[in-house]
Amino acid sequence: MQSKVPFVNYPRQYKTLQKEIDAAIKRILETGELILRQDVADFEQNLASFLGVKYVQGTNSGTDALIFSLRAAGIGPGDEVMTVSHTFFATIEAIHHCGATPILVEAGEDFTMDMDRVEIALTPKTKAIIPVHLNGRMCEMDRLLEIAHRQQLIIIEDAAQALGSQYRSGNPGWDQSWRKAGSYGLAGCFSFYPAKLLGAYGDAGAVATNDEKIAEKVKLLSNHGMKSKTEFVDYGFTSRLDNFQAAILNVKFKHLLEWIERRREIAWMYNAGLSEAASVVLPYFPDERHFDVYQNYVLKAQNRDELAAFLKENGVETLIKDPIPLHHQPALGLSHFKLPYTEQLAKEVISLPMYPELANDQVEYVIKCVKDFYQE
Numbered sequence: 001m002q003s004k005v006p007f008v009n010y011p012r013q014y015k016t017l018q019k020e021i022d023a024a025i026k027r028i029l030e031t032g033e034l035i036l037r038q039d040v041a042d043f044e045q046n047l048a049s050f051l052g053v054k055y056v057q058g059t060n061s062g063t064d065a066l067i068f069s070l071r072a073a074g075i076g077p078g079d080e081v082m083t084v085s086h087t088f089f090a091t092i093e094a095i096h097h098c099g100a101t102p103i104l105v106e107a108g109e110d111f112t113m114d115m116d117r118v119e120i121a122l123t124p125k126t127k128a129i130i131p132v133h134l135n136g137r138m139c140e141m142d143r144l145l146e147i148a149h150r151q152q153l154i155i156i157e158d159a160a161q162a163l164g165s166q167y168r169s170g171n172p173g174w175d176q177s178w179r180k181a182g183s184y185g186l187a188g189c190f191s192f193y194p195a196k197l198l199g200a201y202g203d204a205g206a207v208a209t210n211d212e213k214i215a216e217k218v219k220l221l222s223n224h225g226m227k228s229k230t231e232f233v234d235y236g237f238t239s240r241l242d243n244f245q246a247a248i249l250n251v252k253f254k255h256l257l258e259w260i261e262r263r264r265e266i267a268w269m270y271n272a273g274l275s276e277a278a279s280v281v282l283p284y285f286p287d288e289r290h291f292d293v294y295q296n297y298v299l300k301a302q303n304r305d306e307l308a309a310f311l312k313e314n315g316v317e318t319l320i321k322d323p324i325p326l327h328h329q330p331a332l333g334l335s336h337f338k339l340p341y342t343e344q345l346a347k348e349v350i351s352l353p354m355y356p357e358l359a360n361d362q363v364e365y366v367i368k369c370v371k372d373f374y375q376e
């Protein structure tokens with residue numbers, strides 16, 4: 001039996017786009033345009049103009065986008081790269097796969113990197129920082145960029161959860177216009193995993209950058225270091241953005257802004273419906289610096305596991321992300337990091353259903369169930 005409110009609902013979105021998606025797939029099957037064809041080039045162009053960056057290079061996942069960006073930036077053995085433990089594991093994996101050492105710092109109240117902890121955790125070996133714009137909210141970029149300029153650190157943004165999210169600097173000497181996630185760092189990394197805001201029907205990712213050399217290096221790494229059909233100029237990988245996925249993403253791209261608006265609308269409904277509930281802490285609201293896109297809607301909840309079980313019994317699927325904090329996973333060798341707030345979050349956070357196809361009455365039902373659980 002399907003839940004009253006499933007956590008994701010891919011078929012519902014497909015139905016609204018069926019004609020265009022089917023036509024794109026049929027066209028590719030009939031023409032045999034499978035690897036690195038026009039659809040990939042079109043998608044890279046679409047994303048570059050959306051983000052306002054010069055170059056976008058497709059990859060086969062967000063994880064590879066991170067790995068290739070770090071390698072293109074010259075990160076390797078002996079270097080340290082700082083990020084958070086409160087992220088999806090790929091951020092930390094990417095650092096590891098470059099041969100570098102991850103340095104993990106705390107999350108702050110809005111679930112993104114606590115900028116107060118950055119400078120004290122730096123060492124002479126720290127070369128780069130990966131801010132993770134978690135749940136569709138950008139990190140406090142003014143603080144981070146100021147530190148990065150002063151300490152000469154490379155910024156690679158993990159924007160996998162933040163396509164379309166924006167930040168506006170309040171620093172009088174800087175550009176104070178709204179700028180999108182992925183356009184602030186030396187490179188910005190995106191994932192189009194199906195559950196992401198813009199989701200492929202499989203894996204896909206991309207790197208955004210204004211740096212021609214980074215773009216070129218990522219391109220080589222993603223395709224066997226092939227500069228042309230006869231020239232191999234690097235040791236690379238098979239990590240191209242698939243042409244089918246690119247064609248699907250091009251169809252979906254046209255709906256991105258309307259989907260972001262709908263997510264924000266749903267977030268306002270949750271916020272309004274739950275604002276009186278004393279047992280949950282709502283996500284940070286956007287302020288004059290942040291335009292949040294609500295990749296996820298995440299609460300801090302008392303008796304979190306009981307709440308999740310109660311919601312499940314009532315047909316509402318939720319997600320509990322990493323009940324064991326990543327730095328406590330025994331196999332990873334990261335347990336020397338002491339991050340009490342991250343550990344507390346692992347016990348408290350719960351993601352409610354959040355996707356544009358949710359109907360208002362489903363959102364109201366989720367709110368009612370949460371309130372019923374706490375009898376508030």
Ligand SMILES: *Cc1c(COP(=O)(O)O)cnc(C)c1O
Pocket residue numbers: 060061062063064087088090091132158160161190191192193203204205
């Ligand atoms: C999804 C995600 C990734 C990795 O993306 P894949 O495409 O699944 O490899 C990286 N970082 C964060 C924060 C993510 O949410």
